[in-house]
Amino acid sequence: MKPQWMAAVAVIGAVSMGGCVVSNSKYQDAVAETEAAKTELATTRAQKSALEQQVKTLKELNVKFGNEAQAANDELERIQHGRDKERSSIDARTKELEDRVKQLTTQNRAIRGEYEDAKRHNETLKSLVARYQKELKERAVPGALSPSTTAPSLPPAAMPPSSGAATPPASGMMNVNKASAGDMVLVLGIPKDVAERIVSNRPYKVKGELVAKNVLPKETFDMIRERITVSP
Known part of the structure; x- marks a missing residue:
């Protein structure tokens, strides 16, 4: 369209300079073509401006998306590292x-x-x-047992540990001045701490000292007094 516009201008110039007689219709056509060329030029400039604005917008979006992508990638790496x-x-x-x-x-x-x-x-x-x-x-x-009857023997594995004290005499009386605490627990059926208290407070001259020395409660002493002795 630019050559047409230049041709129209050339025609108008030739008419003005040469004084040539040009028909009114041709003149009007040249003016119309000139106006059309101007309009098209304005349209082209507007389109160019719009395209430049679109390019600018696309560049800005590209930068924005690039930043968001980088931020997302950083967050992903942080999550992976934390995981x-x-x-x-x-x-x-x-x-x-x-x-x-x-x-x-x-x-x-x-x-x-x-x-x-x-x-x-x-x-x-x-x-x-x-x-x-x-x-x-x-x-x-x-009369349940004759004097010659002895207690049944026990296998060594069944015998309780002893501190070396004498075993109960054949009469069934236990000498609390000589018996071990373990033997008193087994034979007299008293608690271990009570038996150890009897041992720690030896010797006893009479059985009643077990109560007098606060070694045994009266009730416990009454339960075992017929089965114990303090004889040397």
Whole structure:
């Protein structure tokens, strides 16, 4: 369209300079083409301006999206780093708990074994106490046992640990000046702390000193007084 506009201008110039007679219709066509060219030029400039504005907007959006993409990528890396750190912490805690469970399992087995041993030992002691009590009852009945009858022997594994004190005499009387605390617990059926208190307050000249020295309560003394002796 630019050549047409230039041609129209050239025609108008030629008319003005040369004084040539040009028909009115041609002149009007040239003016119309000139106006059309101006209009088209304005339209082209407006389109160019619009395109430049669009390009500018696209550049701004590109920068904005680039910044958002970078921020999203940074956040993703932060989340991944935190996840890896948390996973490492969880793995370490899990390993620690597994080791603790193994340790507790081993301790539980050991305690269970000790419990079974104590249970077997307790059964042995119960059997031994029952045998002693039966023997004492039989000795308490006149004529139940002849003087030559001795107490049944026990296997070494069933015998309670002794501190070296003498065993109960054949008469069934226990000398509290000589018997061990363990023997008094088994034969007299008194608590261990009471038996140890009897041992720690020796010697006794008469049985009544057990009450006089506050070693035994009167009720306990009355229960065992017929089965004990303080003879040298």
